[in-house]
Amino acid sequence: MTQARHPIALHHTLAKLWTPPSGWRGWSAVNHTSVGKRFMLAALVFFVIGGVLAMMIRAQLGSSQSAFMDADQYAQVFTMHGTVMMFLFAIPMLEGFGFYLLPKMLGARDMAFPRLGAYSWWCYLFGGTILIVAMVLGLAPDSGWFMYTPLSSKQFAPGINNDMWLIGVTFAEISALCGAVELITTILKMRAPGMSLDRMPILAWYLLVMAGMILVGFPPLILGSILLELERAFGLPFYTVELGGDNLLWQHLFWLFGHPEVYIIFLPAAGLISTMLPTFAQRPLVGYIWVVNSAIIMGFLSFGLWVHHMFTVGIPHLSLSFFSAASMLIAIPTGIQFFAWIATLWSGKVVLRLPMLYMAGFFVIFLIGGLTGVMVALVPFNFQIHDTHFVVAHFHYVLVGGMVFPILAATYYWMPLIWGRVPSGPLGTTAFWLIFAGFNLTFFPMHLTGLLGMTRRTYTYSPELGWDALNLASSIGGFLQAIGFAVFLLDVVLHVRLGRGAPRNPWGAGTLEWAMATPPAPYNFSSIAPVGSREPLWENPSLPAEMAAGKHWLSNLEQQGRQTLGVDVLTGRPTMVIFVPTPAWLPLYSGLATGGFFVSVLLKWYTVSLLFALLTVALFVCWAWTRAPREPHLPVEAYPGVQLPHHTQSRGAPGWWGTMCAIAGDATLVASLVFGCIYLRLFAPNWPPPQLLNLPWPWALFLGACLAAMGASAAWSRSVGAQGATAASRTTVAICGAASTAGLLGIAFLIAQAPPATDHAYAAAVLVTLVYLAIHLFIVLLMAAFVLCRSYVNQGRAPLLVDTSILAAWGVYSALAAVLLLAGLLFMGARP
Amino acid sequence: MTPATTDSQQRHSKTGPDRSGRYRLWRVLMGPIIWTLCFVALYGAHGLACLWLAPTHTGTVGVKTALLIIWLASLLLVGFLTWRSLLRVRGQSSPQHNPSPTSGSTPSGSHPDERASSARGAFLPRLTIMLDVSSWIAVLGTGLPVIFLRICAGPLFSS
Numbered sequence: 001m002t003q004a005r006h007p008i009a010l011h012h013t014l015a016k017l018w019t020p021p022s023g024w025r026g027w028s029a030v031n032h033t034s035v036g037k038r039f040m041l042a043a044l045v046f047f048v049i050g051g052v053l054a055m056m057i058r059a060q061l062g063s064s065q066s067a068f069m070d071a072d073q074y075a076q077v078f079t080m081h082g083t084v085m086m087f088l089f090a091i092p093m094l095e096g097f098g099f100y101l102l103p104k105m106l107g108a109r110d111m112a113f114p115r116l117g118a119y120s121w122w123c124y125l126f127g128g129t130i131l132i133v134a135m136v137l138g139l140a141p142d143s144g145w146f147m148y149t150p151l152s153s154k155q156f157a158p159g160i161n162n163d164m165w166l167i168g169v170t171f172a173e174i175s176a177l178c179g180a181v182e183l184i185t186t187i188l189k190m191r192a193p194g195m196s197l198d199r200m201p202i203l204a205w206y207l208l209v210m211a212g213m214i215l216v217g218f219p220p221l222i223l224g225s226i227l228l229e230l231e232r233a234f235g236l237p238f239y240t241v242e243l244g245g246d247n248l249l250w251q252h253l254f255w256l257f258g259h260p261e262v263y264i265i266f267l268p269a270a271g272l273i274s275t276m277l278p279t280f281a282q283r284p285l286v287g288y289i290w291v292v293n294s295a296i297i298m299g300f301l302s303f304g305l306w307v308h309h310m311f312t313v314g315i316p317h318l319s320l321s322f323f324s325a326a327s328m329l330i331a332i333p334t335g336i337q338f339f340a341w342i343a344t345l346w347s348g349k350v351v352l353r354l355p356m357l358y359m360a361g362f363f364v365i366f367l368i369g370g371l372t373g374v375m376v377a378l379v380p381f382n383f384q385i386h387d388t389h390f391v392v393a394h395f396h397y398v399l400v401g402g403m404v405f406p407i408l409a410a411t412y413y414w415m416p417l418i419w420g421r422v423p424s425g426p427l428g429t430t431a432f433w434l435i436f437a438g439f440n441l442t443f444f445p446m447h448l449t450g451l452l453g454m455t456r457r458t459y460t461y462s463p464e465l466g467w468d469a470l471n472l473a474s475s476i477g478g479f480l481q482a483i484g485f486a487v488f489l490l491d492v493v494l495h496v497r498l499g500r501g502a503p504r505n506p507w508g509a510g511t512l513e514w515a516m517a518t519p520p521a522p523y524n525f526s527s528i529a530p531v532g533s534r535e536p537l538w539e540n541p542s543l544p545a546e547m548a549a550g551k552h553w554l555s556n557l558e559q560q561g562r563q564t565l566g567v568d569v570l571t572g573r574p575t576m577v578i579f580v581p582t583p584a585w586l587p588l589y590s591g592l593a594t595g596g597f598f599v600s601v602l603l604k605w606y607t608v609s610l611l612f613a614l615l616t617v618a619l620f621v622c623w624a625w626t627r628a629p630r631e632p633h634l635p636v637e638a639y640p641g642v643q644l645p646h647h648t649q650s651r652g653a654p655g656w657w658g659t660m661c662a663i664a665g666d667a668t669l670v671a672s673l674v675f676g677c678i679y680l681r682l683f684a685p686n687w688p689p690p691q692l693l694n695l696p697w698p699w700a701l702f703l704g705a706c707l708a709a710m711g712a713s714a715a716w717s718r719s720v721g722a723q724g725a726t727a728a729s730r731t732t733v734a735i736c737g738a739a740s741t742a743g744l745l746g747i748a749f750l751i752a753q754a755p756p757a758t759d760h761a762y763a764a765a766v767l768v769t770l771v772y773l774a775i776h777l778f779i780v781l782l783m784a785a786f787v788l789c790r791s792y793v794n795q796g797r798a799p800l801l802v803d804t805s806i807l808a809a810w811g812v813y814s815a816l817a818a819v820l821l822l823a824g825l826l827f828m829g830a831r832p
Numbered sequence: 833m834t835p836a837t838t839d840s841q842q843r844h845s846k847t848g849p850d851r852s853g854r855y856r857l858w859r860v861l862m863g864p865i866i867w868t869l870c871f872v873a874l875y876g877a878h879g880l881a882c883l884w885l886a887p888t889h890t891g892t893v894g895v896k897t898a899l900l901i902i903w904l905a906s907l908l909l910v911g912f913l914t915w916r917s918l919l920r921v922r923g924q925s926s927p928q929h930n931p932s933p934t935s936g937s938t939p940s941g942s943h944p945d946e947r948a949s950s951a952r953g954a955f956l957p958r959l960t961i962m963l964d965v966s967s968w969i970a971v972l973g974t975g976l977p978v979i980f981l982r983i984c985a986g987p988l989f990s991s
Contacts, residue, residue, distance in 0.1 A: 198955030289955065293962040300864035301970060304871045316986040319878050321977035322871065329973045333966070569857070570956070682883055 714811020
């Protein structure tokens with residue numbers, strides 16, 4: 001047992017360890033506070049850009065036969081408005097809040113993978129920049145934010161515009177996926193001692209559901225985008241009907257992402273509401289477990305709604321009714337949350353402060369959006385208003401009500417924490433009324449124009465139709481709203497610069513982030529206190545002082561490094577000490593290399609793109625290599641008398657959880673690809689293909705044996721490695737690498753045998769499937785080589801448990817995924 | 833090495849800290865997962881039936897029967913899970929299983945294990961029941977149209 005440090009000395013030691021570099025070196029910072037702020041700032045910039053585009057749309061539609069924009073310009077503007085708001089503002093802003101707040105609320109000092117978080121931000125920034133640069137150059141995508149084929153195909157959109165969308169959005173989606181991996185691992189593994197699942201702040205549950213949905217929801221669109229880009233760039237006819245493709249495949253893949261996306265946006269915003277409301281009601285959230293249940297069930301149900309965007313494409317009525325039923329069922333968990341919020345207010349002593357005003361706006365607007373949501377869930381009504389401005393009004397009520405108002409409330413609520421300033425009332429109140437009135441004036445009339453038959457995406461209309469007055473009202477409302485947002489931004493900037501200094505916990509909240517000074521120190525907590533309830537600060541008001549005095553966990557810093565606690569997923573029992581990385585330029589370099597890959601694909605410099613891909617892989621290997629410990633770490637005294645192992649010597653380390661999350665995302669992509677193959681085989685016209693893949697049975701057996709050997713040896717390497725058998729562990733890893741190499745050769749043979757990929761959708765699907773399979777095997781090979789090299793470099797010790805665990809997980813998964821993909825190929829080639 | 837260290841490391845090496853957590857989390861999500869499978873099975877089976885079977889009377893009766901079987905089997909399965917969850921919670925609500933109220937107000941007093949026992953004791957089983965019941969309602973609502981609507985009817989179909 002070691003002597004406790006003086007609080008000031010502890011503060012200085014921690015500050016020295018955690019303070020990010022200043023000046024231009026600050027871009028190498030990877031801690032969650034810096035990355036979270038970057039996400040929020042970039043998302044704000046994109047929001048302003050998206051807002052300007054919205055004003056251009058309203059300027060165009062304010063009067064009939066307007067000549068403000070021509071059809072092409074208008075198509076670019078509405079496409080970019082939707083794209084920017086959905087991909088570059090909504091999710092990144094919420095992820096930014098998550099990155100910034102989560103560790104502070106959970107009692108951690110950082111996220112699980114800070115460098116991955118930084119890489120995620122660079123990917124987002126570069127992906128967004130591609131889209132904005134395209135717009136500035138007049139090359140913005142112009143086929144709508146949903147990019148329906150064949151409108152977006154080469155035949156009808158031959159320019160580079162839609163390639164910009166496909167590349168830029170895919171790049172930004174990689175960012176969202178990385179963020180999701182980081183959020184899930186952090187929530188599950190990095191909490192205060194004793195913070196069991198039932199004591200987690202409610203926002204953590206919402207973000208957990210959101211991140212899980214991103215892992216499952218984004219891969220279908222990534223696959224769809226890759227297939228569309230392959231069609232546009234190389235003529236692989238996935239969506240070309242005469243060559244065995246099908247346009248409805250794009251719609252399925254897009255909306256498999258697109259509808260859950262709405263809930264991916266709504267759920268964390270609802271989490272913000274559920275966190276703020278109890279503070280102003282001065283009582284805990286009513287029905288915590290009901291709210292958790294609702295969030296989880298909404299996460300699942302939201303994946304059963306995608307066809308309600310496709311009610312008019314000719315799907316049988318009974319099939320439509322399944323989606324209609326799911327669309328209506330989802331109103332039940334939404335309603336439960338509403339009633340929990342109302343009950344919290346009802347049973348509390350409500351304090352009316354500025355964030356409450358914005359939350360009231362949320363209640364009204366989202367409720368209207370929810371009600372029209374039940375209307376559009378009805379098939380006959382949906383048939384009537386499909387593709388009209390009624391739908392535009394509905395989803396703006398849902399998204400602005402369900403996300404923008406909570407974000408505005410949250411900005412004021414956490415302003416003292418982020419900037420150390422307290423918001424005042426007048427200007428914020430003025431902004432609220434301008435936004436609230438402007439919003440309703442903009443979008444309520446759109447219900448009527450929609451019912452009158454005004455379709456979306458038409459750039460002008462005839463005066464005889466009688467839509468002028470309603471559209472003019474919408475446009476006036478739109479500009480009023482824009483003024484409101486400008487006032488809001490002005491208010492925030494003024495307060496950040498000149499506002500009154502915030503005391504600790506100015507709202508009297510109960511969650512752990514308010515135990516910190518305002519603004520917080522870079523290390524968050526001097527010591528991490530055990531948590532006994534969901535509102536630890538209400539339970540023990542002296543907790544902030546105790547934590548600052550270093551009376552709790554991880555105040556002994558004998559071992560250098562950025563430390564935080566790793567806990568048991570279920571109970572919150574401390575199980576390990578996690579050492580998180582320090583500032584580094586590798587995330588930026590990796591982001592640049594990934595950007596180089598995407599830009600060279602865009603410019604059709606395919607050799608260069610291959611070089612960038614290899615460079616990206618090399619940087620990732622370098623990244624992992626430099627993070628790896630050279631020798632086993634000694635246990636850390638996490639609390640007087642309690643020693644915990646280093647995370648690399650623990651089961652269930654963050655790396656293992658991150659790998660599991662990555663596998664979940666990849667499995668969804670594999671499932672989407674198999675779905676695509678089956679869908680084309682069964683539903684696309686112009687099948688069967690003229691030529692099938694020739695798969696000689698000896699080769700099939702050989703490939704099967706390679707996959708079996710790869711999976712088995714990967715799994716075996718982990719078990720023998722855990723027993724410390726150095727030679728056996730190395731041998732199994734080597735067998736795994738050799739089996740994956742042999743498998744790669746087998747796949748190369750099959751690719752050489754495959755019919756030309758441009759001839760038919762079947763041949764194109766065969767090529768994509770085989771290449772995707774090869775990528776999996778290449779990753780296994782790379783991992784095996786990495787583990788072996790590490791073992792030899794580390795003075796001949798057995799491979800680390802965390803290394804073999806990750807290799808085993810990916811190796812076994814890759815073998816199973818390969819079997820599924822090959823089964824998909826066989827099914828496609830089967831004669832009817 | 834202190835006794836606390838030994839205890840912590842022994843527990844760690846014997847069972848692994850996350851193994852029970854993974855098992856429980858899967859069980860918590862089992863109801864919604866069955867709803868997902870039921871949904872995919874209903875939609876997929878109906879789509880395939882409309883593709884492969886001629887819309888004859890016998891064909892549609894067979895398809896309807898198959899869809900009803902999928903639906904009822906899912907209802908039964910989620911219902912069974914709910915019943916099991918209820919039994920488990922009733923068993924745990926007896927005094928010997930009921931964890932003591934978690935004061936937790938002493939910041940460094942009691943071991944986090946004791947205070948965290950409420951998660952295993954009450955919260956997750958209750959959450960599991962709620963999710964099971966929610967999923968049962970979702971399965972019920974999703975499959976009800978099978979009773980009332982015709983198979984393969986629609987604008988592009990000629991039943």
